[in-house]
Amino acid sequence: MKRQRGHKARLCLTPAQTRVAEEQGHAARALWNLVHDWWTMLPKERRNLAAADEAIRQGRKDLPWLGSLPAQAAQAVLKTYFQAWKNCWDGRAQAPNFKARFHSRTAIDIPQGRDLQIARLNRRWGRMWAPKIGHVLFRWTRNLPVGKHADKDNRVTGARLVKEADGWHVVFRVRTEMPEPDRHTGPTVGIDRGIAKPLALSDGTFREHGPWLTEGEAERLRRLEKSRERKRRARKPGEKRSRRLTHTYDRIAQLRATAKRRAVDWQHKTTTSIAETFSRIAVEDLAVIHMVKSARGTVETPGTGVRQKAGLNRAIAGEAWGRTVAMLEYKAAERGGLVVRVPAPHTSQRCSACGVITPGSRESQARFVCKNPACRFEAHADTNAGRNIDHAAGQAVSGRGDLGDTRSAKRQPPTGPPAA
Numbered sequence: 324m325k326r327q328r329g330h331k332a333r334l335c336l337t338p339a340q341t342r343v344a345e346e347q348g349h350a351a352r353a354l355w356n357l358v359h360d361w362w363t364m365l366p367k368e369r370r371n372l373a374a375a376d377e378a379i380r381q382g383r384k385d386l387p388w389l390g391s392l393p394a395q396a397a398q399a400v401l402k403t404y405f406q407a408w409k410n411c412w413d414g415r416a417q418a419p420n421f422k423a424r425f426h427s428r429t430a431i432d433i434p435q436g437r438d439l440q441i442a443r444l445n446r447r448w449g450r451m452w453a454p455k456i457g458h459v460l461f462r463w464t465r466n467l468p469v470g471k472h473a474d475k476d477n478r479v480t481g482a483r484l485v486k487e488a489d490g491w492h493v494v495f496r497v498r499t500e501m502p503e504p505d506r507h508t509g510p511t512v513g514i515d516r517g518i519a520k521p522l523a524l525s526d527g528t529f530r531e532h533g534p535w536l537t538e539g540e541a542e543r544l545r546r547l548e549k550s551r552e553r554k555r556r557a558r559k560p561g562e563k564r565s566r567r568l569t570h571t572y573d574r575i576a577q578l579r580a581t582a583k584r585r586a587v588d589w590q591h592k593t594t595t596s597i598a599e600t601f602s603r604i605a606v607e608d609l610a611v612i613h614m615v616k617s618a619r620g621t622v623e624t625p626g627t628g629v630r631q632k633a634g635l636n637r638a639i640a641g642e643a644w645g646r647t648v649a650m651l652e653y654k655a656a657e658r659g660g661l662v663v664r665v666p667a668p669h670t671s672q673r674c675s676a677c678g679v680i681t682p683g684s685r686e687s688q689a690r691f692v693c694k695n696p697a698c699r700f701e702a703h704a705d706t707n708a709g710r711n712i713d714h715a716a717g718q719a720v721s722g723r724g725d726l727g728d729t730r731s732a733k734r735q736p737p738t739g740p741p742a743a
């Protein structure tokens with residue numbers, strides 16, 4: 324089984340290399356904007372890859388600053404731009420737009436793996452080559468298929484240098500060939516993205532975490548955000564952003580990056596242990612993106628609950644669910660397991676023991692008590708929901724007789740728990 328995966332490592336750049344990298348990053352962003360500008364001006368019938376390629380070639384001659392971007396990185400910008408349109412046409416993303424100076428990620432693509440010349444120097448450091456930047460060091464935290472360990476199926480196929488709030492990183496694209504795993508024989512599980520608990524499993528256990536920032540860090544973030552608002556208000560229209568405001572933005576971004584790194588770390592540990600334990604993992608099929616969007620609304624018509632959802636934790640939780648499911652999917656597949664996304668209406672109101680839906684069964688936020696006098700099932704509300712999700716997946720899979728396809732399950736709402 325083939326596996327394509329990203330591996331991120333911290334880069335160690337000299338001040339001179341950092342300058343070159345920043346220059347390239349800005350050139351890549353400017354090129355994106357140029358292509359976007361050019362593309363949106365062009366009549367529809369002339370919008371094709373060859374015309375864009377030609378425009379870039381001409382641009383490299385006419386615009387000297389564009390020359391600081393290696394040719395292959397420029398090609399990668401083009402490719403990413405067209406992919407962005409493809410994603411939009413396929414309904415996966417919004418239409419590409421201009422990349423603003425402060426609100427976009429600075430990144431440089433190195434699309435060819437063989438250009439990278441990756442070598443391990445010692446236990447902690449590796450070395451790679453980047454066009455026009457030269458040899459750079461990166462933290463070696465995982466074995467990469469390079470040198471004599473590399474072959475056609477196991478190799479690094481490319482990389483991307485990205486600037487984040489806490490410095491430059493490299494993301495390697497790693498392709499590996501793994502033996503097909505034996506079918507997982509563990510128990511099944513349903514996971515509810517709980518209200519009271521981050522993850523509630525149908526076996527009655529929970530996966531929890533503390534706040535991502537310490538008291539001190541959270542307090543510092545609050546102060547920085549206040550200071551940012553003050554400085555924003557003091558700024559006159561058309562006035563350039565002050566160095567101090569930029570510095571404040573940077574420090575806010577750093578704290579948010581810290582919080583996200585800790586969240587992702589927790590997710591990795593949690594999803595690995597779940598994928599190791601369970602064979603069929605059922606999750607609720609939520610269109611998270613749409614949920615978050617509708618909560619935010621627009622300036623004119625703000626969505627409901629905007630205040631509560633605006634916080635950092637809400638933001639992380641919002642994007643976290645999609646990431647949790649994605650992690651579970653590839654980790655389960657590697658271990659012979661399966662993730663089933665099920666539509667699970669009434670997961671919180673349905674009794675997972677008798678199947679009766681009683682609106683208002685949820686007596687408190689945390690406790691589910693069945694109103695059916697013959698049943699009286701009691702459980703943690705999120706555990707009850709997790710059990711419903713597990714049952715829904717069981718019905719979807721057995722009703723279909725096909726483990727792989729869960730699409731048919733979407734049209735088939737669960738009717739109750741399976742007969743034991």
Ligand SMILES: [Zn+2]
Pocket residue numbers: 674675676677678679693694695698699700
């Ligand atoms: Zn019941």
